Each structure stands twice: as structure tokens, then as C-alpha cells.
Amino acid sequence: MHWLFGDQLGPHFLTPGNDGPGHNTPLLMIESRSVFRRRRFHRAKAHLVLSAMRHRAAELGDRVTYVRADTYRDGLDRAARGGGDGDGDGDGVSVHHPTSHAALRLVRALPQVTVGPARGFLVPIADFAAWADGHGGKRLRQEDFYHWVRREHDLLMEGGRPAAGRWNLDHDNREPPPRDTTSLQIGRPYRPREDDIDAEVRHDLDRWERDGDVSFVGRDGPRLFPATRAEARRALRRFVEQRLATFGPYEDAMLADDPVMSHSLLSSSLNLGLLDPAECVEQAEQAWREGRAPLNSVEGFVRQIAGWREYVWQLYWHFGEDYRNSNALDHTAPLPGWWSELDADAVRANCLRTVLAQVRDTGWTHHIPRLMILGSHALQRGWNPAAVTDWFHRCFVDGYDWVMLPNVVGMSQYADGGRMTTKPYTSGGAYVNRMSDLCGPCVYRPGDRTGEHACPYTAGYWAFLDRHRERLAGNHRVARPVRQLDRLTGLAEVREQEHARGDTPP
Structure with a gap:
């Protein structure tokens, strides 16, 4: 059985290979109530995560055992006894490297769980460690790391050199907002439509709050962010086609009546595992090469994902848990x-x-x-x-x-x-x-x-x-x-x- 955490929802977490499950491997998903009990999460965040998990389970059908339990340990025990919403299997569990120190400690402490490499990032953790060692203990500058990732993945490169001869076009991307408008007046970002699963999640959250089991902050209006792979891909396509071109110049600007500006709104989809970073940067680069978006906007977007997001992920593990x-x-x-x-x-x-x-x-x-x-x-x-x-x-x-x-x-x-x-x-x-x-x-x-x-x-x-x-x-x-x-x-x-x-x- 292969265990999917709630932020491992895309197809790249199921691709067969030396570090992944086969096509016929039974799957396990665990919805842990204690996660929401320990912290007061934003209500919209709780709704998005649960909606994404339940949508993924519905897509996977009979292949997945979906367990609603108090804790992950309880969920594993129930799955081993066949007590989930599908058929249990007690023969050990594989899982891809989780995204937090606490989750990694948990899975490593469970004798029946085998932990494989992380997915959903461009650079394997071991490769970053080798790159960092190559710097001889010097400060690990994000810009140096970004150049290395661009070279390794051939992103916005031309004959071994950065496109247009510059690695970083940040100087072109610091424009203040236009002074004669309250919005950029560009194409609207993709917004999903809710369905019966969203209604079920909202009903459950209402009941948990009413029973005093959990408490949230913030408001939970209509879901604004993708909860499925199909929605996330539509959001990516909408961004590349209608918003990427104007992203660069105003990526640091703020307007009271236009909080979204030209931003992609893809971070939640990436962090749920619905999108792979490679497809995001590759589609953006293709738009530049086809003349549909200027280089400064594309480079700014690529730097956010292949530079900063990747750098933050690697430093989280490199610095260790005491960093907090x-x-x-x-x-x-x-x-x-x-x-x-x-x-x-x-x-x-x-x-x-x-x-x-x-x-x-x-x-x-x-x-x-x-x-x-x-x-x-x-x-x-x-x-x-x-x-x-x-x-x-x-x-x-x-x-x-x-x-x-x-x-x-x-x-x-x-x-x-x-x-x-x-x-x-x-x-x-x-x-x-x-x-x-x-x-x-x-x-x-x-x-x-x-x-x-x-x-x-x-x-x-x-x-x-x-x-x-x-x-x-x-x-x-x-x-x-x-x-x-x-x-x-x-x-x-x-x-x-x-x-x-x-x-x-x-």
C-alpha cells in the first residue's frame, strides 16, 4: 500500500519507478482530525485541503482506502484492519518523503512504513546537499543556487548562457502600480466552481465547530483555489495565456481594489502537489519562446518557482529542525x-x-x-x-x-x-x-x-x-x-x- 499525504495529490506522486508505486499498488489516504484540533487554521485553508483530498479520493476510486481518523497512527491501524472507506491491506506501507520535520519523524518511527525520495520539486535533497558542500561552508546565496538550477534544467538558457545574457531581470520588475487606475484591468484569474464535495466539507467543518471539536479563524466564502488536478491545470493555462505577460513589471506593486494583480495564484496548487513545478516553468518558457510573453515577466515567474520556492524547500531541510x-x-x-x-x-x-x-x-x-x-x-x-x-x-x-x-x-x-x-x-x-x-x-x-x-x-x-x-x-x-x-x-x-x-x- 502506498500512502498519499494531503499535499501529495498529483500524478507525479504515483508515477511508477524505483521510488514510486506501480500502477496497481493500492493507495491509502488518511484524513486526520487532530491536525485541525492542534492549531486554529484559517477556515478557507481547512476547506481547501479537505476538499482537495476528498476530490482526489473520488478520482482514485476503488484503488484508494480513505480513512477518517483522529490521528495518522489511528488511520494506519484502521487501514491495516480494513477499517477505512475501502479495502485495507496490512502488508506494510510506502510513502514519499513528507514535507515537514514532524511528518518525517512520524513515518520514520513506524516500522511498517518505507520512506522514498521527495517528489514535487526540481532538485533532489541529496543534490542540493552536494551543491552546498561544494561551497565549502560559505553563505548559500539564493542567486547562485538559482543560476545552478537554470543550468541543470536548461531553463531560459541559450547556448550555455542565460537568455538575453542576464540571469536576473528583477530591475525591470519593480514598477509602482499605475497611478490612473485601481486595477491592472487584465484577464480575471481562474476561479473554480464548487460541487457536492465542497458542500460536504463545509457541512463537516460547520459540525466540528458547532460541537466544539475544532476552532478556526478567518472566513470561508466560495472556494477560490483549485482542489483538483484539472482545476489546477486550467488555472495554470489561464495565467500563462492571460496574465503572465503583465506579471513582471508589477509583481512587487499593490493596489487596494486589485489584490491579485497579475499574480498566478498557483502556490496552493503547487503546495498541494496538484501541479509539478517543472510543468509551470516549462509552460512559461514556451510562452516566451513563442512571443506570447516578455522575458522579464517569464524570468520573474521562473525565479519565483525554480529559484525562491526551490531554495526555501532546500534550506528547510539543510538548516534542520533547530532552525525554528x-x-x-x-x-x-x-x-x-x-x-x-x-x-x-x-x-x-x-x-x-x-x-x-x-x-x-x-x-x-x-x-x-x-x-x-x-x-x-x-x-x-x-x-x-x-x-x-x-x-x-x-x-x-x-x-x-x-x-x-x-x-x-x-x-x-x-x-x-x-x-x-x-x-x-x-x-x-x-x-x-x-x-x-x-x-x-x-x-x-x-x-x-x-x-x-x-x-x-x-x-x-x-x-x-x-x-x-x-x-x-x-x-x-x-x-x-x-x-x-x-x-x-x-x-x-x-x-x-x-x-x-x-x-x-x-
Whole structure:
């Protein structure tokens, strides 16, 4: 019997081979209630995951034993006794390498389970380890890794050189949003239609909440993200045909009324295993080679998947489980209740209120609001990075332990002290004002550090640098603003007002 976790739902987890099951191998899927009991997940995320699992089981038919159990161990025991929704088989179980340290510990502790290599990524874990060893302990730069992946997989290459002679076209992809519109006015992203399985999932979640068995955050409106392979492929096709061309220039921009912009919305499908990263980057490259999308947009999309996503996955395993305890800045403040409950209505700062509402209503927002609005605020307030990581994991439909641990601990919260990135990613209100239309209607002014209209991001930025000036003075990427602290007017007032703010919503 071959066990499929809930994020291993695509055909590439069933391809026969030395590390995969044969065509006739019976399959096992386990829906564990304890997963939702241990954490308060976003309701839309719980709905998406369960819908995807149950849709996959329906597709697999009699080949799969689908077990609804309290824990994975209980599910395995029931499957061995033939107690699932199909025929059980007690002769041992194979499984592809899971996507979290906890799940890997579990399957390795079970004597009847054989663990095979990971699938759903471009680079085998062992190959990355060899590449890292080849760097002799030097810092593992994402850009170097990205170049290596491009060469190894012949992505956007021309005769051994990068297309157009440049590896990275990020300089072309930092445009602020158009100032004369509230949306990019491009083709709408693919949105699926719900069916009877979605209704069944929603009924079960309602019952679990009503019985007090589980508790969720956020809202569960109509499902916005693919739950099947067919839906995911339609979403990929829609993106490549209608949205990829405009993705690059505005990939870092934000518009209040257009949270999706030109983004692909494929992260949840990739992380559920419904799409393989190779097919995503290959279709994007084909669009460029056929003249249907410009190189800067295609390169930006390829870098997100073959560069950043792959890099984050590899660092999760390379750094090991102790990485989650990193706290180089000694940030220990707990998350305030308004943040944990996604209470956007309690917030006055327009940028944070808008983005927090997007998370509340959909379980998604794109990478810049995550980093420069949500993550930046948490960093400036000195919240515990482990708690921030857990919040991102629970509240985003594409959030998994392997995704959020490096992204939040390493990049967003700079809790590893620079092992992953070269500087803390935080800014004052000027950046938000330049890259969005969020500051115009705000009660705060992005240029004000103090006073009634002081922007909480501007004041928070200088207060953060002030608290950590000794550590950051030697960082060449932030040394200049740190030196400016001694010439900054009103610094004492900034300190006082930020201390008085405490955990109140900005």
C-alpha cells in the first residue's frame, strides 16, 4: 500500500519507478482530525485541503482506502484492519518523503512504513546537499543556487548562457502600480466552481465547530483555489495565456481594489502537489519562446518557482529542525489578539487594515503584502518569530511548515541573524506609498515620524533600527540609516510614542 499525504495529490506522486508505486499498488489516504484540533487554521485553508483530498479520493476510486481518523497512527491501524472507506491491506506501507520535520519523524518511527525520495520539486535533497558542500561552508546565496538550477534544467538558457545574457531581470520588475487606475484591468484569474464535495466539507467543518471539536479563524466564502488536478491545470493555462505577460513589471506593486494583480495564484496548487513545478516553468518558457510573453515577466515567474520556492524547500531541510528556534534579535512579544483573530476592522492604518482583511476573507495575499506589510509590522513590533511563523502557517491557504519556516524566520523576521538574507526586510511608509495606492486615504502620513499623523511604519522603522543599532551598524545594507539615527530629529519622541503604542492596533 502506498500512502498519499494531503499535499501529495498529483500524478507525479504515483508515477511508477524505483521510488514510486506501480500502477496497481493500492493507495491509502488518511484524513486526520487532530491536525485541525492542534492549531486554529484559517477556515478557507481547512476547506481547501479537505476538499482537495476528498476530490482526489473520488478520482482514485476503488484503488484508494480513505480513512477518517483522529490521528495518522489511528488511520494506519484502521487501514491495516480494513477499517477505512475501502479495502485495507496490512502488508506494510510506502510513502514519499513528507514535507515537514514532524511528518518525517512520524513515518520514520513506524516500522511498517518505507520512506522514498521527495517528489514535487526540481532538485533532489541529496543534490542540493552536494551543491552546498561544494561551497565549502560559505553563505548559500539564493542567486547562485538559482543560476545552478537554470543550468541543470536548461531553463531560459541559450547556448550555455542565460537568455538575453542576464540571469536576473528583477530591475525591470519593480514598477509602482499605475497611478490612473485601481486595477491592472487584465484577464480575471481562474476561479473554480464548487460541487457536492465542497458542500460536504463545509457541512463537516460547520459540525466540528458547532460541537466544539475544532476552532478556526478567518472566513470561508466560495472556494477560490483549485482542489483538483484539472482545476489546477486550467488555472495554470489561464495565467500563462492571460496574465503572465503583465506579471513582471508589477509583481512587487499593490493596489487596494486589485489584490491579485497579475499574480498566478498557483502556490496552493503547487503546495498541494496538484501541479509539478517543472510543468509551470516549462509552460512559461514556451510562452516566451513563442512571443506570447516578455522575458522579464517569464524570468520573474521562473525565479519565483525554480529559484525562491526551490531554495526555501532546500534550506528547510539543510538548516534542520533547530532552525525554528532562531531568535537572533531576541524578539519575545506575544501576538496581540486583534492580529491573531484577523480583526482588520480594529486597525486604522489603511495598508495593514486592507491586507489583514484580505487574509481574513481569502487566506491569501501576494508576497509583497506578506513581507512588507504583515511581516514588517511584526518585525518592528518585536513579536516572537516562532509565533509569527505559526500564524503565517495557519492563516494562508498555501502555508506549510517548510514554506513558512525559512520565509518567516529567515527572511521576514531576520531571526536567523543573516544566514538566509543579507538584511532585515522592513521599511518606513515611503516604500508603501511608492509601491501602492494604500497611503492616500490613510489617517496617517507616510512622511511623519511623530505626531498625530505619524505613520506607524515610518515610526516603527526608526524605532526598530534604534533598538538594534549595535547589531545592525556592521551590516553594509542598513549601516547608512543606522548612522542617520544620531542626526534624526525627534528620535526621543519616536521612542516614547512607540513604547506607548504597545500592542494596540495601529
